[in-house]
Amino acid sequence: MIKQLRIQNFRSHKNTKLEFVKGVNCIVGLPDSGKTNIIRAINWALTNRPLGFRFHSNFAKGPTAVDIDFEEGNQISLVKSKSESGYVCNEKEFRAIGSDVPDEVSRISNITELNLQTQMDKPFLICESPGEVAKVFNRVSKLEKPDLVIASLTTDINSKNKQIKILSLDKIEFEEKLKRFENLPQMKNDLDEIEQIENKRQKIKNEIDELFSMIENIEAVKKIMENMIDVDKARKELVSINKLYTEIANEQKKHMSLQDIITSTEEVEDKMQNIKMDYKDIQKDFGKFLKTIRICPYCEKCKEPISAHNLDKFIKVELA
Structure with a gap:
């Protein structure tokens, strides 16, 4: 219960102090003497409504303040100026309360809009709808909070049911998607087998490459062996040619030494002509043979072309 009220710079009240007694208190006075503003000041201090600074007295420069003392010894004050506002409990x-009322102020006053009624308000609950009347009775009987809790729980339940429905649909969708991966274990086994086959294929490929390399080496060795066989043949042919050349040279010497002795020059000339013809045939054969070999018959291991060894002298010897 309110014990004392102090009003400063609130509308027509510059500095008003009222003391109340238990029971009914009546405030009387002439019209426009500030009676309604007393109720407004109490409502303003308890609810912080209306907001702003419009209840400030026009004649005052200081802040507007309303102090309320209660029988229990508690005290609350609302002070507002153009620059700041705040409660003192x-x-x-x-400080910086904005549009709210501190919980401690509401707890101490225990006064709501149900406890205040002005002369212009409608008769209490008479004109209200049944729903509004029920809400008021719930507040008075302290059943408002259980109703709020039930409403909040109902809202939460509905929200959770919606979430459950959405999650159930998501579950069905995910299950449908998971069906595409039912064969993953088999696919993994197949993949392992494919990897093993690929490893074997790569191993076989490497072995084939090694075999081809060996074949190439063997072919190269064969070619070398063939060249070596040609060298032996060329060496034998060259020895025969050297012998023939020696014989021809000896015949030439004999011919020169016997030239004075031989009485018949015609027979000697015929013989020499035959020898020249034979020698030319041999030269042709030897020249053809030199064109078929790739290794010098004198050097054996030399890899230079045959023309670099000046072997043409063996096929260009002219008989005297």
């Missing part, structure tokens, strides 16, 4: 300050 049992000497505890609450």
Whole structure:
């Protein structure tokens, strides 16, 4: 219960102090003497409504303040100026309150809009709908909070049911998607087998490459062997040619030494002509043979072309 009220710079009240007694208190006075503003000041201090600074007295420069003392010894004050506002509850300050009322102020006053009624308000609950009347009775009988809790729980339940429905649909969708992966274990086994086959294929390929390399080496060795066989043949042919050349040279010497002795020059000339013809045939054969070999018959291991060894002298010897 309110014990004392102090009003400063609130509408027509510059500095008003009222003390109340238990029971009914009546405030009387002439019209426009500030009676309604007393109710407005109490409502303003308890609800912080209306907002702003419009209840400030026109004649005052200081802040507007309303102090309320209760029988229990508690005290609340609402002070507002153009630049700041705040509550003081049992000497505890609450700054930057905005549009709210501190919980401690509401708890101490225990007064709501149900406890206040002005002369212009409708008769209490008479004109209200049944729903509004039920809400008021619930507040008075302290059943408002259980109703709020039930409403909140109902809202939560509905929200959870919606979530469950959505999650159930998601579950069905995911299950359908998972069906595409039912064969994953078999696919993994197949993949392992494919990897094993690929490893074997790569191993076989490497072995084939090694075999081809060996075949190439064998072919190269064969070619070398064939060349070596040609060298032996060329060496034998060359020895025969050297012998023939020696014989021809000896015949030439004999011919020169016997030239004075031989009486018939015609027989000697015929013989020499035959020898020249035979020698030319041999030269042709030897020249053809030199064109078929790739290794010098004198050097054997030399890899230079045959023309670099000046072997043409063996096929260009002219008989005297």
